[in-house]
Amino acid sequence: MENQIETLADISLPWIEWISPYIWLQAALIVVLGLILALIAEHLIVATLEKLVARTSSALDDEVISALKRPLFVSIFFISLALATFRLNFPVPLIDVTLASLTTIAVLVWLGFFIRLTRVVLTVLSRAKGRYEFVQPSTLPLFDNSAKLLLFLSALYFIFLAWGINVSALIASAGIVGLALSFGAQDALSNIFGGMSILADRPFKVGDFINLDTGERGEVTHIGLRSTRLLTRDDVEISVPNSLMGNAKIINETGGPHEKFRIRVKVGVAYGSDIDEVENILFQVASSHPEICDTPHPITRLRAFGVSSLDFELLAWVEEPVLRGRLEHELNRNVYKAFNEAKIVIPFPQQDIHIKSQS
Template identity: 45%
Template sequence: MNDYLEILFTLIQNTVFQAGLYVIGSLVTAKLADWIITSILSRLASRTDSTIDDRIIQILHRPIYYSILFVGLGISITLLQLPDIITFVFIGIFKSMAILIWSLALFQAFMHFINWYSQQSKGKSILQTHTLPLFDNVGKVIIFMVAVYFIFISWGFNVTGWLASTTIVAMVVALAAKDTVANLFAGFFIMADTPYKLGDYINLDGGERGYVKHIGLRSTRIMTRDDIEITLPNSLIANSKIINESGGPKEKERVRITLSVAYGSDIDQVRSTLMEISQNNENVCKNPEPRMRFRNFGDSGISLQLLFWIEKPEDR
């Protein structure tokens, strides 16, 4: 009996045996945690009305599994008392792999979350369907930068000096490309504020008017009625008065034409003529019907106004 105890005591003190126990223990713990998440938590999440919690659990259970496993492997490598350089390399690899796995999972979770939130907000927040690419790209860039930062730390790099250098370079680039930076910020606020969307017919105070064909971070492109595409920097649009003729519940809009007729003219005949011209024009809506209004007595005639509706702003 004492011999068995002595053998067991010797095994327990053996670093290879201890490392193996940690590997087995981490594997069992990882499997147990994975089972709890995929079975119990998933079952609880399925009872909720929302689907986002189900997706988040499906995405995050793998990173948790590998994180527990890598912790056990890291402890095992440390217990083996290998040369410092080998231990450092293995620990760095485990940390880097864990960071990459978590980064990919956060990419997916973030994408699913913003899609879900944009559907829930129903246009009441800045996170909408047309702003999803912007938030998606910004989120991915932030996650990528944070991942790179932690990978550098895991390999023992002095990140503070790098950050200082990067900050200086960023300031120089921002000053050299201030117009581009201004356009980028303007593009962000245009997408967030949504003064117009793709397909809208807009009119700027500079005289440009047409259908919006593209909204980018740097510029907006509109197509005029002459089939000429105009590219406008977002900073210019952000500082302009924008008339969105497609805004409102419908694209249909009313047109007002002011005219003057001489005193003594037959107003009924004028009205009949204007109504006939309007009703025979294919671009004028039949409902609501065109109508004429008296405005005022001018210096040389009676001021009248013809009002009618058109289906599309480009028919103006």
């Protein structure tokens, strides 16, 4: 081994002595060697990694390796360019500008890599149903845009450092400008933060049927950073600012673990009615309706002894909350007809007036 090293030294030493006076030739040699190393890293190393990750079932690692080619090549090649610049003994200002330019390009290339990597990772997480609740297709734009903003600010920070710009002074100035803008755009900012909290907390999602404490009821059609849109049963779209949605009491009719929705029909019968017959009629009316779910099955409850009636309640399940109004109407009609056929009286409050004569 020692003999081989000595032989290599004997061969290379004359070449080194010959090339030493020619700094431009040395710089060119450094660049060529850097280009060769970059190509080796891009093809040989990446190809080896691709063979290793090909055995896995996930496509995530394939995307990462594919995206890594360009930044790896650029980094190695730019290092050789920087070394060649030092070897040429350029004036210090020119060297500084060259290094800053190379650093800026390299940072932008790596920025593209991390943006692509973040998008791929978030997409994979959003498709893994039930494993990562915080990342869903509805919240994907929020996390994607937030990650892009952080990566862009980080890249900007390193670029400023490369050019010798005082970052602390810029941050202080940005803070003052941001404070001034926040006072002038309080409503817009509150809506944006409200939209971010809705997308992150997920009290509802697109397609859910919700009720607001202000009385609005409808299907969620869009969740944006500024507002949330509801489509009512009257085919009217309501746009609600997210600052109000974030502080409102919201009833999500489709937010439970099951998609089905329970409706209630209240009815009163006269005292003295056969309660077993009443319960049987209510059950039959609900069970015979084609749009009432068999599971869970309909149930009846005697809720109270009213002033003039026995107060019953029929509870039945339907597939979607949007059907509530129509099915309650149809059940009320069918209950009324069934009670009339069975001669069951539905009482109503009435007053008897007795007039006393003066005689």
